[in-house]
Amino acid sequence: MILLLGSTGYVGSAFQSRLDELALPYQALSRKHTDYTNRDTLIGLIRESNARFLINSAGYTGKPNVDAAETDKAECLDGNAVLPGTIRSACEATGIAWGHVSSGCIYTGRRTDGAGFRESDPPNFSFRTNNCSWYSGCKALGEEVLADAENTFIWRLRIPFNNHDSPRNYLSKLVRYDRLLEAENSISHLDEFVDACIRCWQQRVPFGTYNVTNTGSVTTRKVTQLIREHLLPEKVYDFFASEDEFMQVAAKTPRSNCVMDNRKLLSTGIEMRSVEDAIIDSLRNWQSKQVSTSS
Numbered sequence: 294m295i296l297l298l299g300s301t302g303y304v305g306s307a308f309q310s311r312l313d314e315l316a317l318p319y320q321a322l323s324r325k326h327t328d329y330t331n332r333d334t335l336i337g338l339i340r341e342s343n344a345r346f347l348i349n350s351a352g353y354t355g356k357p358n359v360d361a362a363e364t365d366k367a368e369c370l371d372g373n374a375v376l377p378g379t380i381r382s383a384c385e386a387t388g389i390a391w392g393h394v395s396s397g398c399i400y401t402g403r404r405t406d407g408a409g410f411r412e413s414d415p416p417n418f419s420f421r422t423n424n425c426s427w428y429s430g431c432k433a434l435g436e437e438v439l440a441d442a443e444n445t446f447i448w449r450l451r452i453p454f455n456n457h458d459s460p461r462n463y464l465s466k467l468v469r470y471d472r473l474l475e476a477e478n479s480i481s482h483l484d485e486f487v488d489a490c491i492r493c494w495q496q497r498v499p500f501g502t503y504n505v506t507n508t509g510s511v512t513t514r515k516v517t518q519l520i521r522e523h524l525l526p527e528k529v530y531d532f533f534a535s536e537d538e539f540m541q542v543a544a545k546t547p548r549s550n551c552v553m554d555n556r557k558l559l560s561t562g563i564e565m566r567s568v569e570d571a572i573i574d575s576l577r578n579w580q581s582k583q584v585s586t587s588s
């Protein structure tokens with residue numbers, strides 16, 4: 294039995310679909326019915342369900358994006374920094390293993406040697422480096438709270454996308470934003486992400502932190518080129534002249550744009566497609582929510 298926290302969310306729903314496909318027994322939890330943010334309640338839930346593993350896909354993200362966290366500070370801190378500590382404590386008390394969905398947004402840019410960030414690199418977009426959004430700071434704190442936790446996976450998701458049009462899907466966002474920021478990012482195909490996380494548990498890979506991103510990185514311009522080639526040939530994109538202009542016009546807080554190294558995950562035998570292959574596959578199998586935009 295697996296306990297799934299945050300099952301009503303964007304990432305939690307993807308976990309739920311995959312667990313269904315794999316016919317793995319799980320119990321989906323929502324705060325609407327059970328307050329899993331309370332340690333004693335969570336301990337009771339783990340004992341009653343006889344769960345052997347817990348997946349934490351709960352957390353605060355901000356709608357429509359992380360700008361909202363700048364005003365919802367307490368909720369963001371609760372969901373992303375306090376809750377992981379509560380879950381750690383409940384899992385330690387009951388002796389079960391678990392996995393936590395974190396984010397690659399605790400980094401910005403590339404390593405000083407030009408390579409992508411590895412799991413051993415300290416966050417450089419956090420409250421400690423004093424250059425981050427409130428959201429990223431809280432996600433980095435959440436990882437600190439879990440430092441040296443035993444029987445724990447930290448899975449870093451990064452700007453999710455797949456073939457399902459959604460306000461949370463990176464590809465949908467790029468189609469709908471009025472103007473785009475040119476940036477280079479490693480990104481995660483959502484379905485591959487949840488599959489890799491579940492495999493970590495099923496295949497008993499060593500506990501620890503994993504960058505669960507597709508292999509490589511991609512620039513915003515390259516993604517728009519792929520959208521033109523595979524989905525919307527007529528679509529024209531407008532770009533901000535600079536990050537300063539993006540900050541003045543479209544954002545309240547700086548964004549993490551970063552390149553990550555997923556070799557630790559690949560070394561376990563779990564496969565992730567290249568970023569470009571995963572994007573092309575999503576665009577070719579695109580399931581639109583509304584009539585395509587072509588401006």
Ligand SMILES: NC(=O)C1=CN([C@@H]2O[C@H](COP(=O)(O)OP(=O)(O)OC[C@H]3O[C@@H](n4cnc5c(N)ncnc54)[C@H](OP(=O)(O)O)[C@@H]3O)[C@@H](O)[C@H]2O)C=CC1
Pocket residue numbers: 298299300301302303304305322323324325350351352353354355368369371372373376394395396397432450451452453461
């Ligand atoms: N979407 C993204 O772009 C990325 C997300 N992540 C991380 O993945 C996790 C899930 O994100 P996502 O599914 O997109 O988020 P959603 O907002 O779609 O869902 C999160 C779910 O978490 C539960 N929750 C528990 N505590 C809180 C809280 N304090 N504030 C808000 N929600 C809470 C809610 O479920 P209920 O109330 O039903 O229990 C909610 O439905 C988060 O930890 C996020 O940081 C990481 C990288 C990228």
Ligand SMILES: Cc1cn([C@H]2C[C@H](O)[C@@H](COP(=O)(O)OP(=O)(O)O[C@H]3O[C@@H](C)C(=O)[C@@H](O)[C@H]3O)O2)c(=O)[nH]c1=O
Pocket residue numbers: 354357358359360396397398450451452453466470471472473474475476543544548549550
């Ligand atoms: C608002 C905006 C963003 N962007 C760019 C900036 C960035 O590179 C990319 C995504 O920015 P957004 O503001 O849409 O999303 P943001 O809320 O920054 O996305 C993040 O969500 C949280 C939950 C995470 O953990 C991150 O990994 C990431 O997925 O889009 C534009 O190009 N134009 C715009 O108008």
